[in-house]
Each structure stands twice: as structure tokens, then as C-alpha cells.
Amino acid sequence: MPARPKKRPKSYHHGDLRNALLKAAREVLEERGPSFVGLREISRRVGVSAPSAYHHFPSRDAIALGLAEQGAREMAECLAVSSRDERGTLAPYGEAYVAFVRANPALYRLMFGEGFPAVSQYSQAMRDLRKRSYDIMKSNLEKKLSDAELPAAGLFLWALVHGLGLLLIDGQVVPGKDRKDIVHRVLQLAGTGLGDARA
Structure with missing residues (x-):
């Protein structure tokens, strides 16, 4: 019996990535303060790549404004x-x-x-x-x-x-x-x- 092909992991899809990023940013803000609010950390928490986050928030200031x-x-x-x-x-x-x-x-x-x-x-x-x-x-x-x-x-x-x-x-x-x-x-x-x- 031939081996089944391994299932490829599904690409991340989020219905409302912008709000998920804001939620993660707010968690970081409350836990660690404003200097730790950054795209890498909130992207990691949400489980997306930083470029995906840049689409919604091109800078730290944009996250803060949101x-x-x-x-x-x-x-x-x-x-x-x-x-x-x-x-x-x-x-x-x-x-x-x-x-x-x-x-x-x-x-x-x-x-x-x-x-x-x-x-x-x-x-x-x-x-x-x-x-x-x-x-x-x-x-x-x-x-x-x-x-x-x-x-x-x-x-x-x-x-x-x-x-x-x-x-x-x-x-x-x-x-x-x-x-x-x-x-x-x-x-x-x-x-x-x-x-x-x-x-």
C-alpha cells in the first residue's frame, strides 16, 4: 500500500487579523508597557508573519494609534x-x-x-x-x-x-x-x- 502523502499545514487564515493584532498589542501593553509594543511580538502572539502584520500596521506608531x-x-x-x-x-x-x-x-x-x-x-x-x-x-x-x-x-x-x-x-x-x-x-x-x- 503506497504511503499517503503528508498533509500540508494549512496556511494561517484569520477572519479579522487587524483586531487580532490589536488584541495582542493590548495584551503586551498591559503586561509589559508601551516600549514593548512592536510588530514582531504581536505577530508572534497571533501566529502570523511580520509582513502580514505590516499590511495592517506599517509601524509601531500605527499600532499605538489603533x-x-x-x-x-x-x-x-x-x-x-x-x-x-x-x-x-x-x-x-x-x-x-x-x-x-x-x-x-x-x-x-x-x-x-x-x-x-x-x-x-x-x-x-x-x-x-x-x-x-x-x-x-x-x-x-x-x-x-x-x-x-x-x-x-x-x-x-x-x-x-x-x-x-x-x-x-x-x-x-x-x-x-x-x-x-x-x-x-x-x-x-x-x-x-x-x-x-x-x-
Whole structure:
């Protein structure tokens, strides 16, 4: 009986290689940090050749931009769901923002340029996120502040939640304290300063 011909291994086929590469890049980012996000490593994790990955992401910056846009969309969804409560206060928005930062520390840093300084400038999703955040803030504060005060209030709130999120993920807040309670109290104080004693 003649020997059967050996089956040739099937060539790799993936229905959505771009998203598989982004998923692998995000794993590397969370495990090892932005300096380790590279085409060779993510290609190896997905099981494809580097040239296959180059087709979707021609550079490390392109991978970082893809991750930043993915993160911006996810964050926008979180903020849209929690942007306003029945009292019209900003606390749920701020709490959702800080919760996203705490759940995705490495991704959040990358979204704002850590390891890839140009990312936050060139990402349309990041520009959209900034606009959406400003619109949410404006809709909550326009009855309490004048039009002239809104831009400064927006910057104040963004600096507050951005800084608070970074302090928490950097471990700069006193250990053992209830993080959610700290966030709520800080936002409550900020709301009082912006004419909302119920923030």
C-alpha cells in the first residue's frame, strides 16, 4: 500500500487579523508597557508573519494609534452611559472617567501619548472624545455658568479627573482608603465650586 502523502499545514487564515493584532498589542501593553509594543511580538502572539502584520500596521506608531482609537471609543461609551444622573450633576461622569482610567492604566497612558507622543494629536477618535466630553460638561453646567466661564470650567474638570485618575493608578493616594469614596468626595467638592452643591 503506497504511503499517503503528508498533509500540508494549512496556511494561517484569520477572519479579522487587524483586531487580532490589536488584541495582542493590548495584551503586551498591559503586561509589559508601551516600549514593548512592536510588530514582531504581536505577530508572534497571533501566529502570523511580520509582513502580514505590516499590511495592517506599517509601524509601531500605527499600532499605538489603533490602540488609542480603540481606547477612546471604549471610554466614550463609558462616559455616554454615565454622563448624567437624574439631578443633572457631573459626579457620575467623573466617576466613570476615573473608573476607566483605573481599569485600563496602560491604555489610558498611551491614549495621552506615553511612549508615543504623537498619538493624542493624530487620533480622530481622541479628538472626538475630547469634544464629546466637553459637550457633556457643557450640557450639565450651562444653566449654572455663563458662556464665558464654560471653557475654563471644562478645562478644570478635565484636569481634575485626568489628574485624579493618574494619582490613583500611580498609587499616590493613601492606601487602605475606599477609592470610590475618595473620587466621589473630590467630585462633590468640585461640583460645589462650580455652583452645584449636589455633585
